[in-house]
Amino acid sequence: MNSQTKQPTLFCEMSQCWGGDAAVECSSCGLDPLCALVDYGTNDSVAVDEILLANRAVAKGETLFRVGMPFFSIFSVKSGAFKTLLPSSHSADQIIGFHLPGELMGVEGIAQARYPFTVRALEVSHICELRLDRLNALLDDKERVQQAIISMLSGEVAFQYSLTAELIRQSAEGRVAAFLLNLSRRLVGRGFSGSEFNLPMSRVDIGNFLGLAPETITRFLKSLERKGLIEIRRKSLKILDEGGVAALAEAGE
Structure with missing residues (x-):
């Protein structure tokens, strides 16, 4: 690879995402079905900031959440990469997945209200964090929230199925x-x-x-x-x- 060639990194600001020379729409992000519920044009900006924490920097080796922690947010990778692992006291932690730009982290914590895995940054990265509990509290249209969650989860299930099928x-x-x-x-x-x-x-x-x-x-x-x-x-x-x-x-x- 030419050492002068820079790989695009994905960042998100309001309704537009971009990466280096390659523009990336927010519609490519796994959080899009839920972020679409947050209307920056009509909702109070303070309320929006309480729901969506955009473009937060994460240091290499930093842990987003640990196995067993109470569920609080869904995350999407905006730049960099993360790994999902199951810690072990008897052997090396078992890595069960990697997360690339645009992909979701923490979705598995919704069902049991606790995170079943630990997620850690592989390199300096950026994320968006969506506080699902605050989304429910601040938005009146609960049916739209539920539909958006179903849409997001269906996409995640399809992604995980294809990933498993390809790697067997x-x-x-x-x-x-x-x-x-x-x-x-x-x-x-x-x-x-x-x-x-x-x-x-x-x-x-x-x-x-x-x-x-x-x-x-x-x-x-x-x-x-x-x-x-x-x-x-x-x-x-x-x-x-x-x-x-x-x-x-x-x-x-």
Whole structure:
């Protein structure tokens, strides 16, 4: 990857999101069904600020919420990346997912009114935080709130299903190839380049997520590079042959 090429970062201000040279509409954000209920033109600005905390900076390694904490907000990634994990007192924390720009965090806490996972920033990031309890309290149209929540949850269920389906692979190399394709397609869905992007997660984190040793992740990435399918320089990755990577992923089913 050209060292001068900057990957777009996603920020949100009022009704418009943008990232570097690539403009990203708020409609691409997972929070959009709920944020649409907040009318900046008619609602009191103080009330709006109590509902939506936009574009908050998060330090690398900072924890948004921990497993077992009472549910209070839904978050969306505006720039950077996060990981979801289940802490363990007997072994390494189990990583069960990564969150990219535009994706939601904390939705799983709605059902039991507690967060079932811990979410932590992989790098310096920005988020939007929507206080669901305050949204219900400050907006009179409860039916619209419920419909927006249903819309948001249905999108999240569909996303999680597709993610699981893509990453279930029998071979280790197939899982690695599918993981890269999954990241690429998710970025494309949010308006970013799917052929050239950064890997914010470490090889250790990728291995933890896929159930593989870090050395195995490194070996397979080098194998993909030798085959001319990808080009990788530390955390920068370029997919040179998407069809070839897809074929390798499908061969591992």
